[in-house]
Amino acid sequence: MDATTHTNGSYLSKTGGKGGIRSWIFSTDHKRIGLLYFASLAVFFSVGVVFGLLMRLELIAPGPTITDAQTYNSFFTVHGVIMIFLFVVPGLPAIFGNFFLPLMIGAKDVAFPRLNLLSWWLYLAGGLIALASVVMPGGAADTGWTFYIPYSVRSNTNVIPALIAAFILGFSSILTGVNFITTVHRMRAPGQTFFKMPLFVWALYSTGWIQLLATPIIGITLVMVGVERLLSVGIFDPSLGGDPVLYQHLFWIYSHPAVYIMILPAMGVISEVIPVFARRTIFGYNFIAYSSLAIAIFGSLVWAHHMFTAGMSGVAAIAFSAFTFLVAIPSAVKVFNWVATLYKGSITLEPPMLFALGFIFHFLIGGFTGLVQGALSVNLHIHDTYFIVGHFHYVMFGGMGFGFLAATHFWFPKMFGKMYNHKRAAVGFWTLVVGFNTLYFPMFVMGWLGMPRRYYDYLPEFHTYHFISTVGSWIVALALLIILVNLILGLAKGERVREKNPWGGETLEWRADTPPIHENWEEIPVVTGGPYDYKRNDENESTT
Amino acid sequence: MFEEMTYPESVNNAFLFIASIAAVIIVGVTAVMIYFVVKYHRSRNKKAVNIPKHYGLEIFWTVAPVFLAAAMFWYGYVGYADITDPPDDAMRVTVYGQMWKWTFEYENGLRKDTLYVPLNRAVALDLKSLDVNHSFYIPTFRFKMDVLPNKDNETWFKAEDVGEFDIACAEYCGLEHSYMYSKVVVMPEAAYKAWFEEETAKMNASDTTASDTTASDTTAVEKGASVE
Numbered sequence: 001m002d003a004t005t006h007t008n009g010s011y012l013s014k015t016g017g018k019g020g021i022r023s024w025i026f027s028t029d030h031k032r033i034g035l036l037y038f039a040s041l042a043v044f045f046s047v048g049v050v051f052g053l054l055m056r057l058e059l060i061a062p063g064p065t066i067t068d069a070q071t072y073n074s075f076f077t078v079h080g081v082i083m084i085f086l087f088v089v090p091g092l093p094a095i096f097g098n099f100f101l102p103l104m105i106g107a108k109d110v111a112f113p114r115l116n117l118l119s120w121w122l123y124l125a126g127g128l129i130a131l132a133s134v135v136m137p138g139g140a141a142d143t144g145w146t147f148y149i150p151y152s153v154r155s156n157t158n159v160i161p162a163l164i165a166a167f168i169l170g171f172s173s174i175l176t177g178v179n180f181i182t183t184v185h186r187m188r189a190p191g192q193t194f195f196k197m198p199l200f201v202w203a204l205y206s207t208g209w210i211q212l213l214a215t216p217i218i219g220i221t222l223v224m225v226g227v228e229r230l231l232s233v234g235i236f237d238p239s240l241g242g243d244p245v246l247y248q249h250l251f252w253i254y255s256h257p258a259v260y261i262m263i264l265p266a267m268g269v270i271s272e273v274i275p276v277f278a279r280r281t282i283f284g285y286n287f288i289a290y291s292s293l294a295i296a297i298f299g300s301l302v303w304a305h306h307m308f309t310a311g312m313s314g315v316a317a318i319a320f321s322a323f324t325f326l327v328a329i330p331s332a333v334k335v336f337n338w339v340a341t342l343y344k345g346s347i348t349l350e351p352p353m354l355f356a357l358g359f360i361f362h363f364l365i366g367g368f369t370g371l372v373q374g375a376l377s378v379n380l381h382i383h384d385t386y387f388i389v390g391h392f393h394y395v396m397f398g399g400m401g402f403g404f405l406a407a408t409h410f411w412f413p414k415m416f417g418k419m420y421n422h423k424r425a426a427v428g429f430w431t432l433v434v435g436f437n438t439l440y441f442p443m444f445v446m447g448w449l450g451m452p453r454r455y456y457d458y459l460p461e462f463h464t465y466h467f468i469s470t471v472g473s474w475i476v477a478l479a480l481l482i483i484l485v486n487l488i489l490g491l492a493k494g495e496r497v498r499e500k501n502p503w504g505g506e507t508l509e510w511r512a513d514t515p516p517i518h519e520n521w522e523e524i525p526v527v528t529g530g531p532y533d534y535k536r537n538d539e540n541e542s543t544t
Numbered sequence: 545m546f547e548e549m550t551y552p553e554s555v556n557n558a559f560l561f562i563a564s565i566a567a568v569i570i571v572g573v574t575a576v577m578i579y580f581v582v583k584y585h586r587s588r589n590k591k592a593v594n595i596p597k598h599y600g601l602e603i604f605w606t607v608a609p610v611f612l613a614a615a616m617f618w619y620g621y622v623g624y625a626d627i628t629d630p631p632d633d634a635m636r637v638t639v640y641g642q643m644w645k646w647t648f649e650y651e652n653g654l655r656k657d658t659l660y661v662p663l664n665r666a667v668a669l670d671l672k673s674l675d676v677n678h679s680f681y682i683p684t685f686r687f688k689m690d691v692l693p694n695k696d697n698e699t700w701f702k703a704e705d706v707g708e709f710d711i712a713c714a715e716y717c718g719l720e721h722s723y724m725y726s727k728v729v730v731m732p733e734a735a736y737k738a739w740f741e742e743e744t745a746k747m748n749a750s751d752t753t754a755s756d757t758t759a760s761d762t763t764a765v766e767k768g769a770s771v772e
């Protein structure tokens with residue numbers, strides 16, 4: 001829009017007196033740290049995808065196909081550890097939270113820029129240790145990403161390095177949480193009250209609290225597993241008088257809320273994208289904001305629904321099942337409000353909007369199949385089968401993954417000052433939708449028919465479903481490749497974007513330069529209205 | 545209404561109930577979404593109308609799901625309440641899970657690696673693990689229960705059809721987890737009785753000190769420990 005010249009250049013050219021790569025890896029600029037995360041997450045994600053493809057390839061036919069059982073068990077462990085701890089948990093907050101949280105609240109940076117850099121270094125260290133544990137002598141961990149005791153104490157593989165990696169990554173996550181909570185409380189632009197914050201900020205804020213309060217539990221638990229392995233203390237290991245079910249409780253007290261660390265920020269992205277491409281104010285702002293908090297609170301009270309088959313008291317089972325159904329309600333409220341935001345909008349299907357609508361569809365399936373599992377008797381049948389694998393991937397990949405891609409396509413021009421090819425992005429989207437459903441939907445059928453998860457081999461009656469699923473994994477790989485190539489081409493030789501607001505958004509980041517200048521603002525913006533007012537709609541109304 | 549239903553039927557029922565509601569809502573919401581996208585596409589609707597909120601709708605779609613959720617919970621709870629308490633007249637079998645096989649021990653000490661049961665008789669299972677966590681799973685009978693090393697879980701079933709059905713291990717337990725299959729063989733009452741007496745006689749004949757084996761539950765445990 002306006003091409004004012006600034007004394008302060010783009011953050012991409014401001015090196016802070018350091019040369020080359022040092023200007024990135026020692027930068028405390030939240031935007032550069034966001035991009036550091038982007039690059040490192042992309043690498044780890046690709047490794048995770050490769051392991052996923054290898055798993056699917058092994059399962060294309062019954063019997064040994066490409067590898068042996070021990071290697072396959074490592075495949076699913078490494079796939080899970082990388083995807084959960086290195087991609088899905090940090091994903092949106094670390095990249096887009098870091099980059100856009102300060103911009104969306106009119107701040108120059110996060111509250112603790114140096115802690116922010118430290119959290120990236122911890123992330124990198126944790127990630128490298130996780131990768132090292134795969135290639136180190138002893139062999140990659142084969143316990144599953146859940147590290148259930150007693151097996152995780154008895155396995156001779158590199159369980160300790162994997163635990164250390166997860167522990168360090170936990171610290172990285174906690175630091176990000178602390179940073180965002182403080183930033184939201186202390187650094188909002190003049191006039192921006194809590195209820196004038198963009199909904200992505202609300203989502204990051206709720207997520208920050210879960211990161212801060214729940215992550216230490218898993219940290220301590222993992223340390224206890226390590227201590228158990230090294231010193232044979234007898235906390236969890238029954239042969240030493242410990243209690244393995246206690247481990248499951250502690251693990252899920254973190255890991256269930258962690259599912260909301262994974263999905264809440266993606267929901268925040270959807271709340272940003274939909275009003276922009278419907279060109280109208282969001283429906284039910286307060287309800288969406290409060291539902292984030294409700295999910296954060298209720299989500300902390302349902303952990304034992306992962307353990308209905310472990311044998312618990314009837315009262316506990318009833319309470320955890322009932323809470324599981326309740327926690328679905330704030331999620332449902334969000335979905336209804338998003339769809340209502342489309343009503344009487346002026347909608348365009350740009351790539352970010354496609355991914356956002358894809359999120360809603362897949363998240364609906366992921367959410368409802370979660371309820372199927374929340375029902376006690378049904379759970380006894382489909383727990384630990386492919387049904388849960390399907391459900392989990394619909395929520396994580398169909399939800400967080402599509403949200404991540406929506407965010408990438410939405411903020412890409414602002415971050416890099418470049419635009420990707422929209423047609424190719426749409427081709428990538430539709431290929432992904434087809435591949436995703438081919439890959440994961442057969443899992444619901446298999447699960448209902450009794451195909452347990454984490455199986456290297458399977459009964460012949462499941463062959464057709466596994467075969468279809470593996471073909472789906474290739475389509476997904478192709479789709480991801482199309483999307484990635486399109487973004488890289490956009491970065492290398494895409495159309496230059498100088499406009500501050502290429503999509504017509506009304507949140508603060510669209511008032512910053514494209515790409516943003518170092519420290520974001522020549523002058524701190526003042527907030528007078530809500531984040532999605534679209535006042536011009538009403539003006540036109542009165543003039544026509 | 546649930547009393548005449550067998551346990552697997554009640555699970556199927558709960559599943560169908562929840563899945564049907566889910567399907568209706570998923571298809572419905574998606575259809576509305578697509579309808580809005582087409583109807584209010586910018587090519588047809590140049591100017592959006594701001595509607596910031598509507599309390600009636602918000603209350604409706606917060607409260608209505610509470611009732612749906614309560615119904616879903618109830619359907620799942622009914623079956624579960626059934627399976628947690630075995631009837632007093634149930635015959636008892638102890639199930640030992642170990643890496644990577646199942647052993648079934650009858651009350652007289654008879655031990656088998658396939659589970660033979662009579663038709664239409666409640667069978668209560670005492671689940672014990674000799675090493676790591678396992679989970680005893682009969683997909684056709686719609687239930688599983690974890691088999692843990694330090695905690696003796698209990699479950700039960702009543703087979704309503706004659707035949708052979710798969711028993712799987714559903715909790716990951718290492719290298720050969722996917723091969724930890726066995727079978728439950730359901731026989732008519734008379735055939736089961738004959739089989740059981742014959743097997744018991746065989747056991748007594750081959751092992752003159754049978755009384756020792758029956759007396760000690762720990763033999764299998766020791767066996768398992770040595771396997772490890």
Ligand SMILES: [Cu+2]
Pocket residue numbers: 641642643644677678679713714715716717721724
């Ligand atoms: Cu097992």
